[in-house]
Amino acid sequence: MATKILGVKGMNDVLPVSSVHWLWLEEKVREWLSLYGYQNIRTPIVESTHLFQRSIGEVTDIVEKEMYSFTDSLNGDLLTLRPEGTAGVMRAVVEHNLLYNNTQKLWYIGQMFRHERPQKGRYRQFHQLGVEALGFKGPDIDAEIIVMLKHLWQILGLNDVELHINCLGNKEERLAHRQALIEYFETHSEILDAEAKRRLHANPLRILDTKNPAMQDLVTQAPKLIDYLGEESQNHYNQWKKYLQLNNVAYTENPRLVRGLDYYNLSVFEWISND
Numbered sequence: 001m002a003t004k005i006l007g008v009k010g011m012n013d014v015l016p017v018s019s020v021h022w023l024w025l026e027e028k029v030r031e032w033l034s035l036y037g038y039q040n041i042r043t044p045i046v047e048s049t050h051l052f053q054r055s056i057g058e059v060t061d062i063v064e065k066e067m068y069s070f071t072d073s074l075n076g077d078l079l080t081l082r083p084e085g086t087a088g089v090m091r092a093v094v095e096h097n098l099l100y101n102n103t104q105k106l107w108y109i110g111q112m113f114r115h116e117r118p119q120k121g122r123y124r125q126f127h128q129l130g131v132e133a134l135g136f137k138g139p140d141i142d143a144e145i146i147v148m149l150k151h152l153w154q155i156l157g158l159n160d161v162e163l164h165i166n167c168l169g170n171k172e173e174r175l176a177h178r179q180a181l182i183e184y185f186e187t188h189s190e191i192l193d194a195e196a197k198r199r200l201h202a203n204p205l206r207i208l209d210t211k212n213p214a215m216q217d218l219v220t221q222a223p224k225l226i227d228y229l230g231e232e233s234q235n236h237y238n239q240w241k242k243y244l245q246l247n248n249v250a251y252t253e254n255p256r257l258v259r260g261l262d263y264y265n266l267s268v269f270e271w272i273s274n275d
Helices: 016-035 050-055 061-068 086-095 138-155 173-184 196-198 204-209 214-219 229-244
Strands: 045-050 068-071 080-081 104-113 125-134 161-167 265-273
Touching: 016 138, 016 196, 045 050, 045 086, 050 080, 050 104, 050 204, 086 104, 086 125, 125 138, 138 161, 138 229, 138 265, 161 229, 173 204, 196 204, 204 214
Parallel strands: none
Antiparallel strands: 045 080, 068 080, 104 125, 161 265
């Protein structure tokens, strides 16, 4: 008797009873993005492994533990199923010279892959929508994206949402903050769990993301990145907040809001909802 072949764990089928909702959402999203002048870009699901190692950072959970990587048996190329969308979009923009005397407002949607333990709301194949506004330097584009998202939540009927914001500064400012974090956590090493100790010298910013209750007081008292921002970064952050206020967007400043990926600079935000 033939063995029944099942889908891969953590990679789920979307059956007709559910796909009707996906189609509705995708239609609303396309209409919404067109209002703000974004154009669709589609990149391959498979990219060079080196692309993600260089752009995301080699000392991140994604690169260290979660990527589906393999060697192409035909030519020996090191390839990876994309774990996120930005790196592939930026590769395409550079490869095809899309920023030559131009700005770009791009959006993508599609499957991403991370080798995580499957659980409710966390799958090995998941779907991501992203926008990339390229060639715009001021905080106004950051504010526009926030206003866009507030509009999207209204379209989708999501009312219980809260915006958290922070500023990550630039690379030099983060390096100064990084050294301060290392020195601070080293003086309290007896409180650090095994994961925090592993990250201490490789990526101490990620320790701020810890969910360990025993470390919450320690993290709360840790040096804050905003105290290491230079005048240019601080002005960018203040102007961003001013634009949000002018557009009646309520926000909470969250100094613990960070991102572990190497390519993040300046504005960082997160919408939180109980819906």
